[in-house]
Amino acid sequence: MxxxxxxxxxxxxxxxxxxxxxxxxxxxxxxxxxxxxxxxxxxxxxxxxxxxxxxxxxxxxxxxxxxxxxxxxxxxxxxxxxxxxxxxxxxxxxxxxxxxxxxxxxxxxxxxxxxxxxxxxxxxxxxxxxxxxxxxxxxxxxxxxxxxEIIDCNLPEYNVQPPPVKKEWKLYSLLNKNKPIILTASTDRLAYFPGERIEILDTKVVNGSSRTLNNVKLEFIQKITYKAREHKLSRRKCFRCKSSNQPIKPDEVFDWPNLSVVVPAASPTLDCNTLITVKYFIKITVMVPYSFNQYIKLPVIIGTVPLRYDGQLPPTYEEAQNAENTPDASLPNYFDCVERSIGYLDFDVSNLYxxxxxxxxxxRYPSVFPTEQLYTLRSIRFIELLIFISRLFHMKLALSYYTISLDIHSKFRIEMINIELKYLRRMENNVLVYFASA
The missing domain is CATH 2.60.40.640 (Immunoglobulin-like)
Structure with missing residues (x-):
């Protein structure tokens, strides 16, 4: 044979x-x-x-x-x-x-x-x-x-200041005498390498309404979108968050100077695939009391080749991976930013099969999603119902090795094991609930 x-x-x-x-x-x-x-x-x-x-x-x-x-x-x-x-x-x-x-x-x-x-x-x-x-x-x-994928931050289409993003809206009242609220902002360029600083330019809020606005909030967000035929699912993760902590009074103009965000060590932008896309943007939100918050989005591209400055020669692939000649000494090297980024070429000996x-x-690659435990209102209400039944019938209720599986946002699952509910004689004592997440 x-x-x-x-x-x-x-x-x-x-x-x-x-x-x-x-x-x-x-x-x-x-x-x-x-x-x-x-x-x-x-x-x-x-x-x-x-x-x-x-x-x-x-x-x-x-x-x-x-x-x-x-x-x-x-x-x-x-x-x-x-x-x-x-x-x-x-x-x-x-x-x-x-x-x-x-x-x-x-x-x-x-x-x-x-x-x-x-x-x-x-x-x-x-x-x-x-x-x-x-x-x-x-x-x-x-x-x-x-x-x-090679995303060179030095290309002309990336190393250019985009036009400012502007949004205008009104808060309606009975007399309808409110002037519009105007929010504008822009970035200094389109593409950045992990560790570089994004300069937010001309961040301005013109409050033409008769209502005092709470504050302005900035977020750096990663959005991963999955598509399967006619279905679509998106996941968002906030890397950076800042708040002005300053109310904006009526007829007041608010400027947020020296606003900047450091690009985290995240996976590069992925937007040339029809089933999986990874995008980034800066979200600036005006917190409006007793109404819907309004926001604008500034698109950001995370590249794989850092920006070169005057007199600096183009790096080779090996130099780009080491990134030792980057002007800012605080910048991480290419391996830390790309190969160790979330969900992107991250593996070691323990992850081999x-x-x-x-x-x-x-x-084997890690997940792009956070691994912290998630608890929902649905699971808490279920436990409260068991406690109420045990108290109602004056029973000692013990559930051992009981597993509850819930689907969170169509993806995450909670495993709660070894739940023990003990009814005590005095009603003021607490019922002990132990959660062990698998």
């Missing part, structure tokens, strides 16, 4: 990270103990994105929606061909060790960077080798690699 002892893919210099337009070179290793007859040995370079959403539908529970997009594919036939005639004889490979070199080139265009979270949403790149034999199951070997053939180690 023919046995394939070794069938794997290795890349030159064991390179794991590539950039758009860069060649991918490697070797397919095949070792046989007997001659092997096959139809073809095919090699395929794929770039694929997958999304997985769990949405709550009223009265219908939770529904999982999935979608997949193959945004890049390149095929190479190393041996044989895909279409054989009936009378045509399939080729044979002699026993022993065989090496098949290959070379692909990534598109020199706008391809998305590698991305993965714990919920099954991912953007991945891999090289797949497939052996097809007559009347046999295909043998498949895969090699996963990562791609980093073996693939099917147990010959290579593949990275």
């Amino acid at each position: 023919v046995k394939i002892e070794i069938f794997k893919i290795s890349l030159v210099d064991d390179q794991e990270v590539f950039y758009p337009g860069q060649p991918i070179e490697g070797v397919v290793h095949l070792q046989l103990n007997q001659p092997l007859q096959l139809k073809f040995l095919r090699l395929k370079l794929c770039g694929r994105s997958q999304s997985k959403l769990k949405l709550n539908h009223t009265g219908h529970g939770t529904t999982t929606h999935r979608d997949e997009e193959l945004f890049h594919s390149d095929v190479m036939i190393l041996i044989g061909k895909e279409n054989f005639d009936r009378n045509e004889i399939a080729p044979k490979i002699d026993e022993g060790s065989h090496d098949f070199p290959f070379r692909f080139v990534l598109p020199d265009g706008n391809i998305p960077a590698s991305y993965e979270d714990r919920n099954g949403n991912n953007i991945g790149y891999f090289v797949e080798a497939r052996i097809r034999r007559p009347w046999k199951v295909d043998e498949v070997a895969q090699k996963i690699f990562n791609v980093k 073996r693939n099917k053939d147990k010959d290579e180690m593949l990275p």
Whole structure:
């Protein structure tokens, strides 16, 4: 019986990270103990994105929606061909060790960077080798690699001051004598590298109403959007938050000078994929009493190449990763900002797992979502109901190893284990509730 002892893919210099337009070179290793007859040995370079959403539908529970997009594919036939005639004889490979070199080139265009979270949403790149034999199951070997998108903050379209964003609205009253409230702000440029400072220019609020405004608040927000067919789910995370702590009286003009925000060590902007997008913006909100708060959004792009200053030469990839020549000494290096950022190429030895053939180690990526415990009003009301029933019937109620699973915003789940409710004789004593989050 023919046995394939070794069938794997290795890349030159064991390179794991590539950039758009860069060649991918490697070797397919095949070792046989007997001659092997096959139809073809095919090699395929794929770039694929997958999304997985769990949405709550009223009265219908939770529904999982999935979608997949193959945004890049390149095929190479190393041996044989895909279409054989009936009378045509399939080729044979002699026993022993065989090496098949290959070379692909990534598109020199706008391809998305590698991305993965714990919920099954991912953007991945891999090289797949497939052996097809007559009347046999295909043998498949895969090699996963990562791609980093180049977002150069020095490009003219990024290193330019955008026009100010302006919003105007009125607070209606019975006499309708209020003048409009005007909010304006802008940033000094569009793209920033992690660790750089965003200067917020011309932040001004003109209060033409007869009502005193509470204050002005600034937030730096990350927005991750997942799409699966006609469904969409967005997650937001606030990295920075500032408040003016100053009320704005009627007919008063408020200026917020020297306003700036430091860009956190977060994953770069990802907006060239149809299923997964990562965007950033600065949200400036006017807190209006007894009415809806009004806000404007200033778009921000987090890049992978820092801004160069006069007299500074363009850095190489290695220099950009080290980022030692950055003018501000407080700036983190490229590895801390990009490779250790949330949900973006972050893995270590403890996060490795073996693939099917147990010959290579593949990275696991962390979640882009916060891991702190979440408790909802629904769970608290359920516990209060149990306490009320125990007191009503004067019972000693003990629930051990009771698990409650709740779906929070269609994604998060709470595990509450070992809940003990003990009714005491005196009503003023508290009922002890222990939560252990799994």
